[in-house]
Amino acid sequence: MQTHVFAGFFGGMAAAVTLQPLDLLKTRVQQAPAAGIASAVKSLGSIHEAWRGTLPSLIRTSVGASLYMGLLSKFRDIRAEHSARISPLSIEKSSASSILPKLSALDNVLTGAAARSIVGFIMMPITVVKVRFESNHFNYRSIWSAVYDISRGPSGWKGLFSGYGATISRDAPYAGIYMLFYEASKDVLQLGWLPSPLVNSAAAVNASVLATTLTAPFDTVKTRIQVSVSNLTFPEAWKQITAGGWRSLFDGLSLRLARKALSAGISWGIYEEIVKLVAKRNILANETT
Template sequence: MPGGSSLRLAMGISIAGSPTQHNGAVVSLPMTEPRTSRPANSARHFISGLGSGVTSAVLLQPLDLLKTRVQQSGSSSLSATLRDLRQSQSLVKSLWRGTVPSALRTGFGSALYFTSLNAIRQHAHQTGILGRRLQTQGRSSVLPSLTNSGNLISGAVARTFAGFVLMPLTVIKVRFESSLYSYPSIMSAASDIRRTQGWRGFFSGFGATAFRDAPYAGMYVLFYEMLKSRLGSLASKPVASGESPTRMQATLASSVNFTSAMFAGAACSIVSNPFDAVKTRIQLQPLEYKNIWHAWYKMVTHEGIRSLWDGLALRMSRKAMSSALAWTVYEELIRRAGAR
């Protein structure tokens, strides 16, 4: 069946009802599971995640710093924080304080997250343990497509794993951004944490971080994939009967991915903000806030429930933009790498 074989090799899929010649007779090819022509390996996902993470961290560092300053004390406000920063010798330098640990943490965190997420999704897609869907026309991504439950579970597991591995850099990043500490370098921060709290200090706030990141990442991947599917269907042309599904053009695909990531990030940040506020307090003042429940109780009783939503606008803005940048850059790098 030379005609059918060449079609399948060129497209990487078999088309239902697509006629082809076999010894002069016309036969129809059955619908089978579509395959990507060149599966991306782990190194490709690691490098793409690293690049997207560093890019978003550097560009959005001012928003992250302002959020940390607002959350470090219930009495701080955005206007007061900006007023204090204006009094510094260099406003630009102050806004980008902590960029190095932030870029390291976000860059390698994104690399680990995207690599582990892809591994989980590829395994689930191939084995069907979390369910899988056939790829449909109008997809803006070359990544595996899972069911809603598959997206929810894979996102939560991958983010929790990456968060645990990168927790020491997260603690250092938060302290660099805070006005409560004046570390001259990353090594001095690490040395001080080790001296005052031991190795356990590098994992301060992991409980709150896991409570924040697992639901956030799970819901994020779920919402992101749902929005991509909906927007992709709206943006793409219907496929006529007997025609093969086609990928979106790169520009349109990037627009769909960017918009989906931005709205998913903004929505999920609202739900997870209380855990982020608690995590910040534990990491900045571990002696005053001993664990997640103690910090939660103390913040609510002393400062009111509103303290759990400190920095929401800043975090929502940063999460929306960082998610949009990171996922759009990541998906585009993977698409280009797979096209070579």
């Protein structure tokens, strides 16, 4: 499990720093009705502002990814061991490019959703701070000033968990759908001549595009709730957004697609290779002792 935590941390860190501008622009597109990419870009005072919120994003993505990968690997191992007890011949690698255990479609969905729901709750306060930093509705100078301001709001400390319902409505289905299609995509992309890192990264991009598109409305609602200072509820935020037409639920989708697809390609590509590298080193170490 430690290997998965370590691999998830560095994969998430690389993706967070590289893709922060896309996350920031997505937040600004979703924070107000009729906001477009052009107006979001114009709102940037300088190129440096495109990386505003990088620190909370870095904490959320790297720590969140390490916790998620650790829990996910644990849950997957439990399901693989359970399957092995029922059918001793059922344990195998998920694909030629991976050493992760092969699970059923249902187990892929359930393990992904369960791990994401738990980590989403743990990381919720830093998620709210991250979104507030990215929004130009606020002018926080530090993470602590953001925490202080949010906790002094109408909801008190509960404000640090604002939008949790919308977040889980997005993250649990996203993670379940993602794992289902990630594992299926790896099988499809086994062409023999493609290197494993490329197979895993391409599978991650493919799975992320589908999962991101299907859960986009909940991401828009989540952002609108978290940048609001009037304690919007899920139904209120949904009604406010759809007042501009149902397509408004997909505001910022192109930016989120680009960010999530690239992030998945980077983080899962790094994650799978680190896990394989550590496994090979452990095998060599055991052979020499």
